[in-house]
Amino acid sequence: MGAKITQLAHAVPTKIVTNNDLSQIMDTTDEWIRSRTGITQRHIATTETTASLCTQVAIQLLQQAALPATALDFIVVCTMSPDYFTPATAAVVQGAIGATNAFAYDLNAACSGFVYGLNAVQHYFQNDQPMHGLLIGGEVLSRLLNWQDRSTAVLFGDGAAGVLLENSSTAHFLASDLATFGDRGGQLTAGYQGSAPLMVNGINQMAPYFKMDGRGIYSFATRGVPASIERALEKADLTCAQVDHFILHQANTRIITQVAKRLRQPLAKFPQNMAAYGNTSAASIPILLDECVRAGQIKPGAVLALSGFGGGLTVGTQIIIY
Numbered sequence: 001m002g003a004k005i006t007q008l009a010h011a012v013p014t015k016i017v018t019n020n021d022l023s024q025i026m027d028t029t030d031e032w033i034r035s036r037t038g039i040t041q042r043h044i045a046t047t048e049t050t051a052s053l054c055t056q057v058a059i060q061l062l063q064q065a066a067l068p069a070t071a072l073d074f075i076v077v078c079t080m081s082p083d084y085f086t087p088a089t090a091a092v093v094q095g096a097i098g099a100t101n102a103f104a105y106d107l108n109a110a111c112s113g114f115v116y117g118l119n120a121v122q123h124y125f126q127n128d129q130p131m132h133g134l135l136i137g138g139e140v141l142s143r144l145l146n147w148q149d150r151s152t153a154v155l156f157g158d159g160a161a162g163v164l165l166e167n168s169s170t171a172h173f174l175a176s177d178l179a180t181f182g183d184r185g186g187q188l189t190a191g192y193q194g195s196a197p198l199m200v201n202g203i204n205q206m207a208p209y210f211k212m213d214g215r216g217i218y219s220f221a222t223r224g225v226p227a228s229i230e231r232a233l234e235k236a237d238l239t240c241a242q243v244d245h246f247i248l249h250q251a252n253t254r255i256i257t258q259v260a261k262r263l264r265q266p267l268a269k270f271p272q273n274m275a276a277y278g279n280t281s282a283a284s285i286p287i288l289l290d291e292c293v294r295a296g297q298i299k300p301g302a303v304l305a306l307s308g309f310g311g312g313l314t315v316g317t318q319i320i321i322y
C-alpha cells in the first residue's frame with residue numbers, strides 16, 4: 001500500500017550559542033534577533049560533522065525499532081552542507097553503522113530537502129516488497145556562515161533528524177506538491193565553488209558563505225508556501241480545516257504567522273521551535289516533527305501538512321496521515 005513513518009529521532013551538537021553570545025562578536029542584540037526571527041539560541045558544531053550527527057540519528061532510529069542495520073534497504077540524507085562532495089553523507093552513515101544491504105545517496109533541495117526526500121523515497125514502497133529505509137535531514141550550516149555578516153550569521157543552526165520508513169497496508173502518504181524556481185536561485189546561495197581558478201587570472205572566485213536576499217526570500221515564502229499547501233491538499237481532496245498540524249520549515253516566526261493568516265488557520269496548528277534551534281534547513285521539519293510526537297502533541301491518525309521552502313528556490317508540501 002505504501003510507506004509509513006514508524007520511528008523518529010534527532011541529534012544536535014552539544015554547544016549552544018545564545019543571541020547574547022553573538023552580540024559579543026557582532027553588531028546585533030538579543031532583542032533584534034528575537035523580535036525579527038523568533039530565534040533565541042542555536043546549536044553549533046564543534047567536533048560534530050554532518051555525517052556524525054546523521055549517524056547518531058540512524059543509530060537512535062534502529063535502537064528504537066530494535067532493528068539491525070543489515071535490515072535497511074536504503075539510506076537517504078537530505079543536506080546542503082555535506083562534509084564531502086564525495087563520499088555522500090548517506091554513504092558515510094551506511095559504512096559507519098554497517099548497513100551493508102542498503103544503497104545510500106544524498107539529496108540536495110536546501111530547506112525543502114526533507115519534503116523532497118519524502119516524495120522521492122515513498123516510491124520504494126509502491127509494490128508489496130518489504131522495505132526498511134532511513135530518511136535523514138542533516139546540516140552543519142555553521143561552516144557556510146560568515147560570522148561577520150549579522151544578516152545571516154544569526155539565522156542558522158546545526159542539527160540532524162530523521163525517520164525510519166516501513167511498509168504499511170494503509171495509506172499514510174496522501175499527496176504532495178514540489179515546485180522549483182531556478183530563475184530565482186541567486187536570491188539564496190551558499191558554498192559557491194567559483195569558476196576554475198586558473199581561468200580567472202588565478203584569482204579564486206569562491207564565495208563559500210551564505211548570501212541571501214532576505215526580503216525576496218521572505219516574499220517568496222509568504223506567497224509560495226500557502227500556494228504549495230493548497231495544491232497538495234487539492235490533490236489529497238482535503239481542506240486546510242482538516243489538517244491537524246502544519247509542520248513548516250522553521251526559518252522565521254513571522255513567516256509562519258503570515259502563512260497561517262493566508263490559510264485562515266489558527267496559529268495553534270503551526271508548532272514552532274526555531275527559538276531553540278534556529279534555521280537548520282533540511283533538518284528543521286524532522287526535528288520539529290520528532291519533538292511534537294515525543295510531546296504527545298501529534299498522535300497516530302493526525303493529518304499533517306509538512307512544508308519546506310528555501311534555496312533553489314524551492315518549495316514542497318507532503319500531506320501525511322501520521
Ligand SMILES: O=C(O)C1CCN(c2ccc(-c3cc(CO)ccc3Cl)cn2)CC1
Nearest residue numbers: 036111214215217218221251252279309310
Ligand atoms: O526582519 C528582518 O530584517 C529579516 C528579514 C529577513 N529574514 C529572513 C528571510 C528569509 C529567511 C529564510 C531563509 C531560508 C534559508 O534556509 C529559507 C527560508 C526563509 Cl523564509 C529567513 N529570515 C530574517 C529577518
